[in-house]
Amino acid sequence: xxxxxxxxxxxxxxxxxxxxxxxxxxxxxxxxxxxxxxxxxxxxxxxxxxxxxxxxxxxxxxxxxxxxxxxxxxxxxxxxxxxxxxxxxxxxxxxxxxxxxxxxxxxxxxxxxxxxxxxxxxxxxxxxxxxxxxxxxxxxxxxxxxxxxxxxxxxxxxxxxxxxxxxxxxxxxxxxxxxxxxxxxxxxxxxxxxxxxxxxxxxxxxxxxxxxxxxxxxxxxxxxxxxxxxxxxxxxxxxxxxxxxxxxxxxxxxxxxxxxxxxxxxxxxxxxxxxxxxxxxxxxxxxxxxxxxxxxxxxxxxxxxxxxxxxxxxxxxxxx
Amino acid sequence: xxxxxxxxxxxxxxxxxxxxxxxxxxxxxxxxxxxxxxxxxxxxxxxxxxxxxxxxxxxxxxxxxxxxxxxxxxxxxxxxxxxxxxxxxxxxxxxxxxxxxxxxxxxxxxxxxxxxxxxxxxxxxxxxxxxxxxxxxxxxxxxxxxxxxxxxxxxxxxxxxxxxxxxxxxxxxxxxxxxxxxxxxxxxxxxxxxxxxxxxxxxxxxxxxxxxxxxxxxxxxxxxxxxxxxxxxxxxxxxxxxxxxxxxxxxxxxxxxxxxxxxxxxxxxxxxxxxxxxxxxxxxxxxxxxxxxxxxxxxxxxxxxxxxxxxxxxxx
Ligand SMILES: Nc1ncnc2c1ncn2[C@@H]1O[C@H](COP(=O)(O)OP(=O)(O)OP(=O)(O)O)[C@@H](O)[C@H]1O
Ligand SMILES: [Mg+2]
Numbered sequence: 001x002x003x004x005x006x007x008x009x010x011x012x013x014x015x016x017x018x019x020x021x022x023x024x025x026x027x028x029x030x031x032x033x034x035x036x037x038x039x040x041x042x043x044x045x046x047x048x049x050x051x052x053x054x055x056x057x058x059x060x061x062x063x064x065x066x067x068x069x070x071x072x073x074x075x076x077x078x079x080x081x082x083x084x085x086x087x088x089x090x091x092x093x094x095x096x097x098x099x100x101x102x103x104x105x106x107x108x109x110x111x112x113x114x115x116x117x118x119x120x121x122x123x124x125x126x127x128x129x130x131x132x133x134x135x136x137x138x139x140x141x142x143x144x145x146x147x148x149x150x151x152x153x154x155x156x157x158x159x160x161x162x163x164x165x166x167x168x169x170x171x172x173x174x175x176x177x178x179x180x181x182x183x184x185x186x187x188x189x190x191x192x193x194x195x196x197x198x199x200x201x202x203x204x205x206x207x208x209x210x211x212x213x214x215x216x217x218x219x220x221x222x223x224x225x226x227x228x229x230x231x232x233x234x235x236x237x238x239x240x241x242x243x244x245x246x247x248x249x250x251x252x253x254x255x256x257x258x259x260x261x262x263x264x265x266x267x268x269x270x271x272x273x274x275x276x277x278x279x280x281x282x283x284x285x286x287x288x289x290x291x292x293x294x295x296x297x298x299x300x301x302x303x304x305x306x307x308x309x310x311x312x313x314x315x316x317x318x319x320x
Numbered sequence: 321x322x323x324x325x326x327x328x329x330x331x332x333x334x335x336x337x338x339x340x341x342x343x344x345x346x347x348x349x350x351x352x353x354x355x356x357x358x359x360x361x362x363x364x365x366x367x368x369x370x371x372x373x374x375x376x377x378x379x380x381x382x383x384x385x386x387x388x389x390x391x392x393x394x395x396x397x398x399x400x401x402x403x404x405x406x407x408x409x410x411x412x413x414x415x416x417x418x419x420x421x422x423x424x425x426x427x428x429x430x431x432x433x434x435x436x437x438x439x440x441x442x443x444x445x446x447x448x449x450x451x452x453x454x455x456x457x458x459x460x461x462x463x464x465x466x467x468x469x470x471x472x473x474x475x476x477x478x479x480x481x482x483x484x485x486x487x488x489x490x491x492x493x494x495x496x497x498x499x500x501x502x503x504x505x506x507x508x509x510x511x512x513x514x515x516x517x518x519x520x521x522x523x524x525x526x527x528x529x530x531x532x533x534x535x536x537x538x539x540x541x542x543x544x545x546x547x548x549x550x551x552x553x554x555x556x557x558x559x560x561x562x563x564x565x566x567x568x569x570x571x572x573x574x575x576x577x578x579x580x581x582x583x584x585x586x587x588x589x590x591x592x593x594x595x596x597x598x599x600x601x602x603x604x605x606x607x608x609x610x611x612x613x614x615x616x617x618x619x620x621x622x623x624x625x626x627x628x629x630x631x632x633x634x635x636x
Contacts, residue, residue, distance in 0.1 A: 054540060056536065084542045095540075103538070103552050104631070105556055105631055114541060114543075115542065118543065152635070
């Protein structure tokens with residue numbers, strides 16, 4: 001059985017410009033212990049999907065339909081109190097900005113220890129002792145001395161290690177990392193990702209790794225889901241995405257795989273055209289306006305998601 | 321740390337010096353002088369009388385030498401004597417300062433206990449009816465001058481219920497209940513007017529903090545909304561509010577001057593008002609000096625409390 005099974009999920013936000021349909025009828029699953037990479041350009045709905053899993057969409061956001069099953073429990077039906085027991089315990093999340101994601105006025109040891117107090121009923125001294133071990137696990141030098149330090153005393157890489165330690169505290173079944181290294185130096189990025197991967201393997205946690213970086217995908221992911229315009233365009237095992245991409249959008253991403261030695265601006269995948277306006281989504285395939293293989297069929301309704309092999313699927317009506 | 325405090329204290333001296341100079345000079349520029357007022361109380365008023373009184377009070381000296389001798393006295397802890405009562409100004413201050421301090425302290429406590437919880441509530445329930453009510457209330461408190469509210473409290477209850485607030489001052493250590501009975505109404509009025517700004521500031525700051533990434537992290541850990549606010553958001557949100565309290569101290573004193581008058585509280589405000597009417601220069605200068613020093617010290621204390629509240633400041 002899948003650890004996490006997302007079925008036909010749609011999420012929208014109330015905005016001044018009307019309802020923004022950020023995620024539309026997506027299906028996604030994560031098996032125990034595997035690493036699923038979610039890729040796609042900015043605004044494709046990756047973060048919204050992650051926040052929907054934890055029910056952290058905020059005041060303006062809402063799940064319009066679908067279900068999110070975690071080990072058979074439908075999280076969409078959960079009350080806020082039930083969700084609080086899931087967050088940080090069964091599923092934890094690591095965010096993009098290590099600079100601002102830690103509380104500036106609380107020592108890092110306490111922040112790492114907090115989930116244990118909250119979910120395991122640990123006493124603060126026990127939890128702090130465990131936090132020291134966690135800091136050691138994420139390879140922070142002098143973990144004991146770091147417990148009482150504040151986030152501003154740590155470098156960006158160290159802070160992200162603290163975030164990882166915090167996410168691991170309650171040995172979650174699933175860790176969601178939303179572009180965990182985008183804000184870091186290139187050399188630090190590699191270290192942090194390697195650490196994250198190593199620790200998930202060690203603890204048996206599954207990982208949803210949201211990223212822009214296809215190089216990261218190749219190295220760390222077991223499977224890949226490609227998102228565009230709030231939909232899943234293609235999913236496949238990581239090796240197949242590279243060797244045999246089946247969706248024109250995925251191919252576009254692949255051909256724009258950057259030269260890693262170039263400057264950052266050149267490394268972001270670029271495809272001609274603008275992403276769709278999610279407040280007024282097009283009637284057909286969201287990628288049609290930018291697709292080099294567009295045909296009339298593309299605008300006759302949203303292409304259904306089809307499985308080409310048991311593990312490789314796409315949402316495209318093209319036949320070549 | 322001690323060296324830092326000492327440096328900050330020394331830095332206060334120039335400020336105090338200029339403030340005292342301004343007060344000393346400007347008091348004497350107010351039209352109508354103290355001798356005229358004194359002579360007007362007696363019928364016999366000749367120019368000899370005038371010269372005699374003037375020299376007795378030392379007012380015939382040039383302004384500069386008056387100032388220098390006043391500063392000389394201040395440095396030895398002598399603020400001079402009241403021109404009218406001939407009592408030492410320090411003694412008058414000793415009697416009235418604690419009373420105003422009590423009034424201000426009560427007002428501050430009232431302001432904070434009203435403003436901070438409502439500000440937090442308002443931020444957590446942004447744009448709900450509760451938030452609108454709280455914001456309207458604070459706008460109202462901001463708009464209504466406390467002397468007007470004070471007058472209402474004096475007039476209407478006595479018309480409606482034949483009750484009016486007690487106007488007799490009783491020292492706190494003599495009879496705390498009677499003392500609070502008297503002080504509470506002006507303290508509430510003063511506190512409410514101060515709470516308006518504090519409440520808005522608390523709300524704004526909390527809204528700002530609730531948008532921060534670390535609040536999202538706290539939620540993602542599984543903290544309930546209340547725990548998130550009290551453990552993670554509040555301390556960050558209140559740091560700027562503390563500064564605001566420092567900035568409000570002069571306003572608090574200004575409000576106290578008026579409310580002491582209405583409710584016959586024999587504090588520094590009442591003393592100041594009488595002194596201004598009578599052009600009792602040494603008393604006025606003494607009060608301003610003490611108030612100025614107080615405001616500066618309170619703000620210093622607040623700067624220091626930053627180190628306690630904000631670890632970033634502590635490590636600088
Ligand atoms: N709170 C919100 N209110 C309104 N719209 C939102 C909100 N959060 C996200 N959206 C919209 O949802 C869409 C998807 O956003 P999302 O953050 O999931 O993109 P993303 O794929 O994570 O992009 P990035 O790579 O830039 O992080 C965007 O169009 C965004 O404007
Ligand atoms: Mg994102």
